[in-house]
Amino acid sequence: MTKLSVNINKVATLRNARGGNNPNVLKVALDCEAFGADGITVHPRPDERHIRYADVYDLRPLLKTEFNIEGYPSKEFIDLVLKVKPHQVTLVPDAPGQITSNAGWDTKTNCEFLTELMDTFGEAGIRTSIFVGTEPEMIEYAAKTGADRVELYTEPYASLYAKNPEAAVAPFVEAAKLVRKLGMGLNAGHDLSLENLKYFRQHIAWLDEVSIGHALICDALYLGLKKTIEEYKQCLL
Template structure:
């Protein structure tokens, strides 16, 4: 069964728009778990425009499912991981001013840096996933870093799904099998939603985890949070 990790960044964005603590990020995270989420994902950025450092500290001791912290592995990110020791750290190559993640790692160019970061994270006791484009050339170098998993950057798949879903999924299926042959766990995330998730899962049934935030929160405005999480869970069944 592929796990659903709910990214709650957009909940924090809504709270920050007015100040105060409404909605309460910790309460929403716990409700997501209660409604069926099997993990909680956050991406604390240096400017704290959504998730704040304090949110990470507040969430860590109360979550009952896997805590996944995404981010660029700079000094601040590594300090957060050392303090919190989450179940998983997902390394993304975003510059500090990026609006959202828009590409995976060049694991060839950055292999030595990633090796050092991965080794440090695993010494902490945290599982490591590297955000990666669906290009075969990056997978063996990713394996060489020592990472436990890779997370497929699925925005190109989502963008092309309505045009030709068989063509859109083809490179992902190819690299998914490469990852499996290399012994890498497989996550996926970015722009996955109720329209394209089921097909992704049917074509790559051995996905370990998907991380979904923006689309899920948007759907919750119409369907309600509990119902929406169950709707996403149903897309991952089978």
């Protein structure tokens, strides 16, 4: 079964908008687990505009499911990951002030850099994942770095899905087949939602994990968090 990792960044954004501790990010994370989430994802950025580094340290001893930390591998980020030792680290090529991830790695150009990081995190016992697009060459070079998994950047799929689901999913199916052939695990994330997730999962049955935050938290405003997580889990059966 494909696992659902809930990205709680947007919960932290809401908290930070007013200061204080409402909503309580730690409680929401634990509630997500209690409601059926298979993991929790955080993406701390340098300006700490949502998840703060302190949140990451506070979450680690409390979580009972898988903990995934994603972000650009700056020195501060690398130090954080090595100290916290999550189950998985997902590397994204975000610039410091970027609003959200909008592309996968150029793994060919950055192969040496990424290979060193795979070695560093692997020696610490942390599963590694690299954020990539569907280009075969980028996936092949991700495999050359020694990454355990790749996470497919699914915004192009989500954007085209309403107009042409078959065309939207086709390049991702081919990419997923290549990932499997190369012996890596497969994650996916970005703009996956209750509208498009089930179709994606039906066409890529060997998908290991999806990481979903923005759409899930938006849905929770109407459905409630428990019901929303249940609905997303149903999409992954």
